[in-house]
Amino acid sequence: MHHGAAPAQPDTCAVDVNDIRFSWPNSAFSMTVAEFRVPRAERLLLLGESGGGKSTLLSLICGVVAPDQGSIRVAGQELTQLSAARRDRLRANKIGVIFQMFNLLPYASAIENILVPLRFSPERRARCASPRDEALELAAALGLPRNLVTDEPASNLSVGQQQRVAVARAMIGRPEIIVADEPTSALDKKAQAEFIDLLFDQVAQAESTLIMVSHDERLADRFDRSVQLSDLAVTSGVAAA
Amino acid sequence: MTLFRLAFLSLKSRGMTVGLTILAIALSVVLFLGVEKLRTGARASFTDTISDTDLIMGARSGSVQLLLYSVFRIGNATNNVTWESFQDIASRPEVSWAVPISLGDSHRQFRVMGTTPAYFERYRYRGGRPLAFQQGRVMADLFDAVVGADVAEQLGYVVEDPIIVAHGLASFSEHEDTPFRISGILEKTGTPVDRTVIVSLEAIEAIHVDWQSGAQKPGAPTPVDRLREMNLRPKAITAAMLGVESPLQIFTVQRAINEYPEEPLLAVLPGVALQELWGIVGIAETALVGVSAMVVVTALMGMSAMILSGLNARRREMAILRAMGAGPWAVVALLMIEAILMGAVGAATGVVLLYLGLAAIQPWLDYTYGLFIPITALSAREGLLLVAVLAASALVSLLPAVRAYRMSLADGMMIKM
Numbered sequence: 161m162h163h164g165a166a167p168a169q170p171d172t173c174a175v176d177v178n179d180i181r182f183s184w185p186n187s188a189f190s191m192t193v194a195e196f197r198v199p200r201a202e203r204l205l206l207l208g209e210s211g212g213g214k215s216t217l218l219s220l221i222c223g224v225v226a227p228d229q230g231s232i233r234v235a236g237q238e239l240t241q242l243s244a245a246r247r248d249r250l251r252a253n254k255i256g257v258i259f260q261m262f263n264l265l266p267y268a269s270a271i272e273n274i275l276v277p278l279r280f281s282p283e284r285r286a287r288c289a290s291p292r293d294e295a296l297e298l299a300a301a302l303g304l305p306r307n308l309v310t311d312e313p314a315s316n317l318s319v320g321q322q323q324r325v326a327v328a329r330a331m332i333g334r335p336e337i338i339v340a341d342e343p344t345s346a347l348d349k350k351a352q353a354e355f356i357d358l359l360f361d362q363v364a365q366a367e368s369t370l371i372m373v374s375h376d377e378r379l380a381d382r383f384d385r386s387v388q389l390s391d392l393a394v395t396s397g398v399a400a401a
Numbered sequence: 402m403t404l405f406r407l408a409f410l411s412l413k414s415r416g417m418t419v420g421l422t423i424l425a426i427a428l429s430v431v432l433f434l435g436v437e438k439l440r441t442g443a444r445a446s447f448t449d450t451i452s453d454t455d456l457i458m459g460a461r462s463g464s465v466q467l468l469l470y471s472v473f474r475i476g477n478a479t480n481n482v483t484w485e486s487f488q489d490i491a492s493r494p495e496v497s498w499a500v501p502i503s504l505g506d507s508h509r510q511f512r513v514m515g516t517t518p519a520y521f522e523r524y525r526y527r528g529g530r531p532l533a534f535q536q537g538r539v540m541a542d543l544f545d546a547v548v549g550a551d552v553a554e555q556l557g558y559v560v561e562d563p564i565i566v567a568h569g570l571a572s573f574s575e576h577e578d579t580p581f582r583i584s585g586i587l588e589k590t591g592t593p594v595d596r597t598v599i600v601s602l603e604a605i606e607a608i609h610v611d612w613q614s615g616a617q618k619p620g621a622p623t624p625v626d627r628l629r630e631m632n633l634r635p636k637a638i639t640a641a642m643l644g645v646e647s648p649l650q651i652f653t654v655q656r657a658i659n660e661y662p663e664e665p666l667l668a669v670l671p672g673v674a675l676q677e678l679w680g681i682v683g684i685a686e687t688a689l690v691g692v693s694a695m696v697v698v699t700a701l702m703g704m705s706a707m708i709l710s711g712l713n714a715r716r717r718e719m720a721i722l723r724a725m726g727a728g729p730w731a732v733v734a735l736l737m738i739e740a741i742l743m744g745a746v747g748a749a750t751g752v753v754l755l756y757l758g759l760a761a762i763q764p765w766l767d768y769t770y771g772l773f774i775p776i777t778a779l780s781a782r783e784g785l786l787l788v789a790v791l792a793a794s795a796l797v798s799l800l801p802a803v804r805a806y807r808m809s810l811a812d813g814m815m816i817k818m
């Protein structure tokens with residue numbers, strides 16, 4: 161599934177960002193990133209102040225927004241050469257996303273939440289022989305009681321449980337890249353450590369690349385590498401936010 | 402997990418608001434379909450009231466007026482037709498049969514109609530059905546009366562019961578001195594016949610022997626025995642139903658009646674007069690249909706407003722879907738599916754309520770207004786309305802959907818809470 165003129169070289173990078181500039185349409189915020197590479201299967205921690213532009217960078221990598229200039233390669237595909245619809249498709253196929261909190265559709269059960277990405281990604285769907293069984297396996301591996309996963313609406317789960325369901329949802333169909341935006345900020349210290357253990361287990365099993373955002377520098381020694389956004393990007397207009 | 406299931410679960414989680422929105426749509430559909438059913442039912446019941454009669458003849462007035470008072474017993478004749486004129490027309494070679502009717506008296510809330518026994522042979526309703534007796538037979542005596550099914554049922558009459566015929570409509574002065582006897586009770590027809598007391602033309606004359614311009618003549622009433630000996634040949638009738646030998650001659654006879662030199666008469670074809678009536682009623686019908694259509698539109702706009710007002714609270718839901726790889730169009734589709742689902746459930750509920758309601762008020766409408774609304778399947782036109790409700794649901798959801806599209810483009814996939 162190659163697109164455009166860019167040849168699909170055997171990338172060693174899951175994410176390769178070069179010379180991009182981006183500004184939000186309705187905001188004074190703008191950022192430029194000269195170079196940002198994440199090798200395959202790396203576990204990377206992205207640190208930075210709140211409002212610094214970490215989530216914005218993730219949105220760019222996920223192809224939800226497009227840079228005004230520059231190049232973003234994700235899983236070997238040049239995003240800037242893809243239409244918005246094709247970027248959506250690429251995100252569905254290649255990236256599992258975890259948010260800080262309120263990750264789940266509250267009215268659906270955990271298992272239904274876990275299965276949502278397969279609806280949008282034929283590629284990940286194809287990797288699941290039996291989606292329901294795999295979702296249940298993932299949930300079990302993440303320590304979620306089965307009846308909670310199948311019978312309760314997601315809104316009845318504790319925050320910690322919801323975050324673990326979010327991991328299962330990100331991991332289903334083993335996408336190449338996991339993007340986690342401050343997934344531990346809503347958890348207490350003990351739950352944080354447990355969460356990261358579980359996440360790393362899953363990422364290692366699937367051989368996925370992990371890009372996790374946090375403003376907590378104490379997590380850094382658990383990752384292969386940690387990067388400060390301020391070393392990576394030049395931003396302006398932050399005060400206007 | 403399909404978008405359809407997502408839409409369903411999302412709606413279910415907002416049960417109260419969604420329920421009320423669906424109810425509003427359902428009630429608007431009930432109103433619209435109810436108006437349709439009543440309208441077509443009333444038309445059908447009017448059309449079914451007379452068949453196999455080629456011409457109706459009466460004193461010159463409007464053709465709709467003539468039809469209304471002669472067939473439907475609505476309103477009164479302004480003038481009578483003399484017996485001589487009637488005989489003259491009836492004896493024309495093209496006329497195969499003629500049944501005179503004389504209206505103007507009443508029994509309780511029911512009209513009394515004088516006619517000849519031929520009426521029972523010639524009157525046809527609902528595509529050619531003849532009248533039938535559930536009890537007794539045609540009048541044999543001067544003071545015999547045949548009553549319609551509703552008259553018998555509402556007043557609890559059986560054959561041989563005496564009845565008193567009042568002079569004039571809603572009159573308090575009753576012909577107490579001339580008691581009638583019920584000789585027969587007709588089967589239910591669903592026409593004004595059900596609400597009519599039928600006597601002979603001579604009986605009508607007999608009732609009026611002692612009356613002049615609506616008041617009783619002074620002095621003792623004529624004894625019943627004397628009445629029987631009198632010459633009770635009618636002097637005038639109200640209208641007449643005519644059958645013509647060949648359909649080709651209908652217009653010949655009609656022209657002859659309309660140009661009758663001795664007195665101003667009018668002959669109408671029942672079907673044509675009905676068409677004229679629909680022309681008049683049509684305006685009111687259109688207004689009614691228009692108003693009920695507006696109610697449907699209002700309910701659908703309420704749904705659009707409900708979806709719109711819920712959008713802000715659902716930004717996160719959409720951001721989640723976007724992050725999972727849903728394009729903005731999936732968000733649009735989700736909202737449209739929700740709207741169509743609500744529209745569909747509303748329409749279906751409306752249809753169920755309509756039939757429950759029809760079943761409940763059918764006997765009452767029949768009893769009170771003589772309007773029999775048959776419980777039939779939805780007509781093509783009514784089905785079309787349901788399709789239109791679904792289409793309009795999709796249409797009105799475009800506004801919130803487009804807004805959601807813009808929102809989810811602007812929000813990206815990260816929402817700050």
Ligand SMILES: Nc1ncnc2c1ncn2[C@@H]1O[C@H](COP(=O)(O)OP(=O)(O)O)[C@@H](O)[C@H]1O
Nearest residue numbers: 184187189210211212213214215216401811812
């Ligand atoms: N959807 C958006 N529309 C407009 N401005 C946005 C949007 N998302 C973020 N911003 C702005 O971009 C800047 C960086 O925000 P963000 O990337 O969320 O920072 P971080 O994740 O590091 O806290 C802020 O000034 C914020 O107001």
Ligand SMILES: [Mg+2]
Nearest residue numbers: 214215216341
């Ligand atoms: Mg952020």
